[in-house]
Every structure is written in C-alpha cells, then in structure tokens.
Amino acid sequence: MRRSQKFEKPQNRKGTLIQLGGYLMRYKWQLLAAITLTIGSNLLALVGPLLSGYAIDAIELGTGRVDFSQVFYYAAWMVVFYIGSAGLTYVLEVMMIRISRQVTFAMRKDVFNKLMDLPVGYFDVHQTGDVISRITYDIDTVNSSISSDLIQVSSAVITVLGSFLMMLAISPQLVLIFAFTVPASILMSRYLVKKTRPLFSRRSRKLGELNGFVEEMVSGQKTLKIYDQEEHTIEKFNIKNKQAVNAYYNAEYYGSMIYPTINFINNISLACISVFGALLYLAGAMSIGQISSFVLYSRKFSGPINEMANIMNDLQSSLAAAERVFALLNELSEARDTDTMIDLSSVKGDIVLKNVRFSYDANQVIIKNLSLEAEAGKLIAIVGPTGAGKTTIINLLMRFYDTQAGTISVDGNEVRGLTRDSLRKSFAMVLQDTWVFHGTIFENLTYGKENATMAEVVAAAKAARIHSYIAHLPQGYDTILRDDGTNISKGQKQLLTIARAMLLDAKMLILDEATSNVDTRTEKKIQEAMRQLMKDKTCFVIAHRLSTIQNADLILVVDQGDVVEQGTHAELMKRQGHYWQMYQAQFE
Structure with a gap:
C-alpha cells in the first residue's frame, strides 16, 4: 500500500x-x-x-x-x-x-x-x-x-x-x-x-x-x-x-x-x-x-x-x-458590510484610481502603481496587451477584489467605505463570457430589473439589435432558452446580455469585450445605440479592436499594470507611442 x-x-x-x-x-x-x-x-x-x-x-x-x-x-x-x-x-x-x-x-x-x-x-x-x-x-x-x-x-x-x-x-x-x-x-x-x-x-x-x-x-x-x-x-x-x-x-x-x-x-x-x-x-x-x-x-x-x-x-x-x-x-465569505459603510446614492460617475497596487498572489504583481481619472458621463476605453491588467481593473472597480495599496473612489467616496450592493448596483456590466440561464427570453432580459415592463424590454432589445430576431421566434419573448442558451448562437447571446445591461438604471457601464461575438456592422450599430442610451453615464470599455473606440473621450493604454499613455485617439496617434504601434500592427 x-x-x-x-x-x-x-x-x-x-x-x-x-x-x-x-x-x-x-x-x-x-x-x-x-x-x-x-x-x-x-x-x-x-x-x-x-x-x-x-x-x-x-x-x-x-x-x-x-x-x-x-x-x-x-x-x-x-x-x-x-x-x-x-x-x-x-x-x-x-x-x-x-x-x-x-x-x-x-x-x-x-x-x-x-x-x-x-x-x-x-x-x-x-x-x-x-x-x-x-x-x-x-x-x-x-x-x-x-x-x-x-x-x-x-x-x-x-x-x-x-x-x-x-x-x-x-x-x-x-x-x-x-x-x-x-x-x-x-x-x-x-x-x-x-x-x-x-x-x-x-x-x-x-x-x-x-x-x-x-x-x-x-x-x-x-x-x-x-x-x-x-x-x-x-x-x-x-x-x-x-x-x-x-x-x-x-x-x-x-x-x-x-x-x-x-x-x-x-x-x-x-x-x-x-x-x-x-x-x-x-x-x-x-x-x-x-x-x-x-x-x-x-x-x-x-x-x-x-x-x-x-x-x-x-x-x-x-x-x-x-x-x-x-x-x-468554513471558507471565508466575502467581507460583510459594516455599519460605518454608506450607500452610494445619487450617483454621478466620477471615478478616481490613485497609486493602486494589486496582485492575485504574492509571486506576481498585476497592477504596480496605477492612477487614472474618469469623469462622469465620459466614455473611457482601456486597451493594452494581454495580461496588462485591463480586466483586473474592472474586478477592482466592482470590488470582486480589494487593492493591496492605493485607493479607488466613486464620486469622492472611497469604495471600501461603500456598501457592496449599492456600489455594484451602480454599474451595468457586459462581459465577453456571456451567461444566460434556463428560462424565457423575457426572464433573462429582466434578470437585473425584475419590475421592467414589456415596453422597456422591447426598447432595450431594439437598441441591442436583437428585437427582430426575437419577434420572429414562434413564442417571441416567451421562448425558453435551454441551459446556457445552447439553442441560440453566441452572437445572439451576447446581444441579449447587452440588452439586459441596457435595462438597468445604472450610472456607470462596464463593457469587457462586449461585442467580440458579433459582426463588425452590427457592432457599429450597437455602439451608436449604446452611445445614445448611455448618455451622461460613465462608461468603461475594454476592447482589442481599436476601431470600436476611436470616439472614446479618453483612451487609457495599460501595460504591465501601469497607464503608460492616455488621451483621445487623435492625440495618441500623434505621439506615435504604444497606442500608435498597436494601431499600426492591427491595421497593417
């Protein structure tokens, strides 16, 4: 033995x-x-x-x-x-x-x-x-x-x-x-x-x-x-x-x-x-x-x-x-909110990261000394090579993880002093990895807003360019999606998750490669619709396709856990730095 x-x-x-x-x-x-x-x-x-x-x-x-x-x-x-x-x-x-x-x-x-x-x-x-x-x-x-x-x-x-x-x-x-x-x-x-x-x-x-x-x-x-x-x-x-x-x-x-x-x-x-x-x-x-x-x-x-x-x-x-x-x-639960924490209300969407340091383990630091500012109502694009820390920034904003050093604040409030529920409800989020559950399309779309009316659902679906597809289904919005939506395509699932996010009244939006599974033409239409619907909302967009973020108010170029460049598309192209090199490599 x-x-x-x-x-x-x-x-x-x-x-x-x-x-x-x-x-x-x-x-x-x-x-x-x-x-x-x-x-x-x-x-x-x-x-x-x-x-x-x-x-x-x-x-x-x-x-x-x-x-x-x-x-x-x-x-x-x-x-x-x-x-x-x-x-x-x-x-x-x-x-x-x-x-x-x-x-x-x-x-x-x-x-x-x-x-x-x-x-x-x-x-x-x-x-x-x-x-x-x-x-x-x-x-x-x-x-x-x-x-x-x-x-x-x-x-x-x-x-x-x-x-x-x-x-x-x-x-x-x-x-x-x-x-x-x-x-x-x-x-x-x-x-x-x-x-x-x-x-x-x-x-x-x-x-x-x-x-x-x-x-x-x-x-x-x-x-x-x-x-x-x-x-x-x-x-x-x-x-x-x-x-x-x-x-x-x-x-x-x-x-x-x-x-x-x-x-x-x-x-x-x-x-x-x-x-x-x-x-x-x-x-x-x-x-x-x-x-x-x-x-x-x-x-x-x-x-x-x-x-x-x-x-x-x-x-x-x-x-x-x-x-x-x-x-x-017996595993440690996510830390409970204390009585000293406050609810984030009347959200504007001003976000500031100052000298943020973070690592998933002690052997590898993901974010070294990150500082950035996102003004309310602005579209902030985050670009950079794989492993640069783009998605980690999103995890920190949502407090899926807490920083080891530095501060993150929303409307002047340090996120550690805010209740998690109020902070996360202030964000609408669409991930690259789409997720739908077994239930009707209507139930999936209203997942984050259960009291939404049919008119609101249809408006969001139209904006996400998915209403026409749903309307042609035999049961329409009552169509049952099987486990993880195996009876629809990945692109359609992604459009559904975008429509679901549009239904929320959140003042801040996070899009992590949210249109990676749709064609370029549809993506442009969605970007236009999103821009209209997300007016006066702070938007964070992680994108690899640089063509989709040229109209961003601010582009942050992240490399090895630091913001190495920031500015508009035109400003960054003039500098001919990291962003310019990425752009040239992508369109050659």
Missing part, C-alpha cells in the same frame, strides 16, 4: 463531527423520539434469548419428557416481543429517513447560500465540477449515513450493553472471556480505522477532481473537437478515472479487512464459550437453557461489533464527504 501523502490526511475530524452534530440537533426532539424507539426495539429483541433458554429448560432428559405447555408459552411470548421489536424498528426507520431528508435539505441549502456569499476569488481557484460534486455526491453520501448508519450504531450500542448485562446475570464466569476478546477487537479496529481513514478522504477528493475534469471537457466540447483533441482528452480522462478507481479500490480493499479480522476474534470467543460452558454444565453451575441463552446473547453481543467494523467503511466515507462539505462551508 502506498503511503498516503500528508495533504491527504483528514485535518479536522472532530470539528466535522461537531458541525454534523449541529445539524442533527436542529431536530433534537425527533432524535430523542428516535433514541426512545431504538431503546424500546432493542430491549424487546433482547428478551427473546432469555425466553428461549426458559423454553429449552422445559425439555427434560429422556425420550418424550417435554413440557409443551411451557415451551408454547415462552415461544408465544417470544413472537409477541419480536413483533413489537419489528414494529418499533419500522417506525424508527421511517423517522430516520425523514430526519436525514431534513438534514440534507438544510445542508444543501446552506452550501448553496454559502456559494452565493463566497468571493469571486474562490471560483477562480476551484473547479466547477468539484464544487458540484460537494453539493451533490458528498451531501448524498452524508445523507445515506444519517438514514442508515446512525440507526445501526445506536442499535449496536444498546444491544452490546443489554447483551452484556444479560450475560453477566446468567454467568459472570463466562463473561470473563470477553475481557480478552473485546479489547483485542477494539484495538484492532482502531488500528485499521487509523490506517484506512486517509484512503477515504483521498477517494472523495479524487472523485471531485474527476467530476471537475468531466465538467470542463463537456462544456468545451466544440473547442476540443476543433483542435482534434479527442484521443488526448480520452487519455487524460483515463488517467483521472484510473486515479479515482484506484482511490476507491484502495479505500474499499483495506477497509474490507476490518470486518473479517473482528469477526475472527469474535468467533474465537464463541469457541471459548462452548468449551467453558460445557465445563460449567458438568459442574452444575449452568443449565442447558442458560448455556443456550448465553450463546445467543454472545452472538448478539459480538454481532454488533462485527457490524460496526463493517459499517466503519461507510462511516469513514461519510465523514470524508462531510469534511469536504464543511470545508466549503
């Missing part, structure tokens, strides 16, 4: 149990009822072996010497007790299923709410498939454990204690056998569990990685096929799949050693009981019925121990899954 790497070891098993217990305690009265049913069911079942011993003692030595009235009497009571135990067990099972359903609902709700509170940076470093795996597979694994394993564990505890007390009452001498076998079982269980625990954590993680890879490949199918990467992707999938399968196999294989090992020790105890029970019978210290009852109780005593060893794999798998879920829940 390969030695588990350090990072594969579970880090906070105690904390996981405490958090899981917190979910269960939300339903403490139902749990109390379940515990009561568990106790009642197991106590009724524990009476059976005692009555069986009484029935056997009604059989005397010799042919035909049986007191059938006594046998039937005790047998009848055994049936009554076992029926009662089965009935309580059924009610218990139903109750635990309901509790697990409620816990699963609450946990999944909390995880999704947490995803809404997490900063953008979390999703930049975590695979989407892995996040989905936590909210689906991992929570389902925990749910399965709550509905079944908890019942078995609680029943095992009661059965073991009850059986021990009954055996102690029948023959204290024979109970001494368990003074050797039980510690051996416990020590062996702890040893094996300690060895297999990291394997179950690795299994959950590898499955999450596999899901993340599959999600990426499915979403990028067209690109994959364009570059003829099917075979290479299959090879990479096979590696990921093999790692996941091997992790699953190792966890199950080494976990499967627990049950036969513990069962072997318990069978040794049964053999010892048979030998020493016979000696006690010969000495007149026990009857045949008592020996029979003791053997049955010993099986009830050792059976749960065997079961515990068997379900230990499931428990470890569930705890490993719970660790992944709670690791997400």
Whole structure:
C-alpha cells in the first residue's frame, strides 16, 4: 500500500463531527423520539434469548419428557416481543429517513447560500465540477449515513450493553472471556480505522477532481473537437478515472479487512464459550437453557461489533464527504458590510484610481502603481496587451477584489467605505463570457430589473439589435432558452446580455469585450445605440479592436499594470507611442 501523502490526511475530524452534530440537533426532539424507539426495539429483541433458554429448560432428559405447555408459552411470548421489536424498528426507520431528508435539505441549502456569499476569488481557484460534486455526491453520501448508519450504531450500542448485562446475570464466569476478546477487537479496529481513514478522504477528493475534469471537457466540447483533441482528452480522462478507481479500490480493499479480522476474534470467543460452558454444565453451575441463552446473547453481543467494523467503511466515507462539505462551508465569505459603510446614492460617475497596487498572489504583481481619472458621463476605453491588467481593473472597480495599496473612489467616496450592493448596483456590466440561464427570453432580459415592463424590454432589445430576431421566434419573448442558451448562437447571446445591461438604471457601464461575438456592422450599430442610451453615464470599455473606440473621450493604454499613455485617439496617434504601434500592427 502506498503511503498516503500528508495533504491527504483528514485535518479536522472532530470539528466535522461537531458541525454534523449541529445539524442533527436542529431536530433534537425527533432524535430523542428516535433514541426512545431504538431503546424500546432493542430491549424487546433482547428478551427473546432469555425466553428461549426458559423454553429449552422445559425439555427434560429422556425420550418424550417435554413440557409443551411451557415451551408454547415462552415461544408465544417470544413472537409477541419480536413483533413489537419489528414494529418499533419500522417506525424508527421511517423517522430516520425523514430526519436525514431534513438534514440534507438544510445542508444543501446552506452550501448553496454559502456559494452565493463566497468571493469571486474562490471560483477562480476551484473547479466547477468539484464544487458540484460537494453539493451533490458528498451531501448524498452524508445523507445515506444519517438514514442508515446512525440507526445501526445506536442499535449496536444498546444491544452490546443489554447483551452484556444479560450475560453477566446468567454467568459472570463466562463473561470473563470477553475481557480478552473485546479489547483485542477494539484495538484492532482502531488500528485499521487509523490506517484506512486517509484512503477515504483521498477517494472523495479524487472523485471531485474527476467530476471537475468531466465538467470542463463537456462544456468545451466544440473547442476540443476543433483542435482534434479527442484521443488526448480520452487519455487524460483515463488517467483521472484510473486515479479515482484506484482511490476507491484502495479505500474499499483495506477497509474490507476490518470486518473479517473482528469477526475472527469474535468467533474465537464463541469457541471459548462452548468449551467453558460445557465445563460449567458438568459442574452444575449452568443449565442447558442458560448455556443456550448465553450463546445467543454472545452472538448478539459480538454481532454488533462485527457490524460496526463493517459499517466503519461507510462511516469513514461519510465523514470524508462531510469534511469536504464543511470545508466549503468554513471558507471565508466575502467581507460583510459594516455599519460605518454608506450607500452610494445619487450617483454621478466620477471615478478616481490613485497609486493602486494589486496582485492575485504574492509571486506576481498585476497592477504596480496605477492612477487614472474618469469623469462622469465620459466614455473611457482601456486597451493594452494581454495580461496588462485591463480586466483586473474592472474586478477592482466592482470590488470582486480589494487593492493591496492605493485607493479607488466613486464620486469622492472611497469604495471600501461603500456598501457592496449599492456600489455594484451602480454599474451595468457586459462581459465577453456571456451567461444566460434556463428560462424565457423575457426572464433573462429582466434578470437585473425584475419590475421592467414589456415596453422597456422591447426598447432595450431594439437598441441591442436583437428585437427582430426575437419577434420572429414562434413564442417571441416567451421562448425558453435551454441551459446556457445552447439553442441560440453566441452572437445572439451576447446581444441579449447587452440588452439586459441596457435595462438597468445604472450610472456607470462596464463593457469587457462586449461585442467580440458579433459582426463588425452590427457592432457599429450597437455602439451608436449604446452611445445614445448611455448618455451622461460613465462608461468603461475594454476592447482589442481599436476601431470600436476611436470616439472614446479618453483612451487609457495599460501595460504591465501601469497607464503608460492616455488621451483621445487623435492625440495618441500623434505621439506615435504604444497606442500608435498597436494601431499600426492591427491595421497593417
């Protein structure tokens, strides 16, 4: 067996149990009822072996010497007790299923709410498939454990204690056998569990990685096929799949050693009981019925121990899954607004960045010492080579990230002193990566303004040059868009997102390559319409096609995190600097 790497070891098993217990305690009265049913069911079942011993003692030595009235009497009571135990067990099972359903609902709700509170940076470093795996597979694994394993564990505890007390009452001498076998079982269980625990954590993680890879490949199918990467992707999938399968196999294989090992020790105890029970019978210290009852109780005593060893794999798998879920829940949420923060109201749109420094990690500074001013109502274009920090500027304006040094202010208010909601609602934003959800076109367009009228929606759609396309659809604005708008083109999706942004009453607009998926003719029409609709609004436009920003009030040329040039198109062309070189390279 390969030695588990350090990072594969579970880090906070105690904390996981405490958090899981917190979910269960939300339903403490139902749990109390379940515990009561568990106790009642197991106590009724524990009476059976005692009555069986009484029935056997009604059989005397010799042919035909049986007191059938006594046998039937005790047998009848055994049936009554076992029926009662089965009935309580059924009610218990139903109750635990309901509790697990409620816990699963609450946990999944909390995880999704947490995803809404997490900063953008979390999703930049975590695979989407892995996040989905936590909210689906991992929570389902925990749910399965709550509905079944908890019942078995609680029943095992009661059965073991009850059986021990009954055996102690029948023959204290024979109970001494368990003074050797039980510690051996416990020590062996702890040893094996300690060895297999990291394997179950690795299994959950590898499955999450596999899901993340599959999600990426499915979403990028067209690109994959364009570059003829099917075979290479299959090879990479096979590696990921093999790692996941091997992790699953190792966890199950080494976990499967627990049950036969513990069962072997318990069978040794049964053999010892048979030998020493016979000696006690010969000495007149026990009857045949008592020996029979003791053997049955010993099986009830050792059976749960065997079961515990068997379900230990499931428990470890569930705890490993719970660790992944709670690791997400314990992530730092986006910083909450404080009482000292103010709402940004009566927005004009004056934006100033002064000596801004920012890096996503300590090893690479993206923005070194950036200063710029954007006057209200002006169209500001940001251009520069890839990796110069253009999109990072937008992330800082929206406070998806905060600066490490320097200040950003809107209308004279430093953004750290503004509530995030009021700041972000002051911006309308259209990204290069378009996003629409499963729903009608009307619902998608009114996503940021749910009270918008049909007239407003149509006006925005006309301005974005998408109304004609929508009007020719059979259901018009009631047409259902499938997941991520797979039933429309990328250009049409981008026009929809532009129309959605136009509906907002925001005083500031951000366009990050917003027209990259439309043709040049349509782009010019949209620019004209936007210019008209966004009058008196501060607009930030990130563009690679310099032909689309020639009418900008101010063009900022960003390179290596600094503004190296700024001015109008005509002014920058006269200087024949960075902008002029970019322009010449693009139009040669």
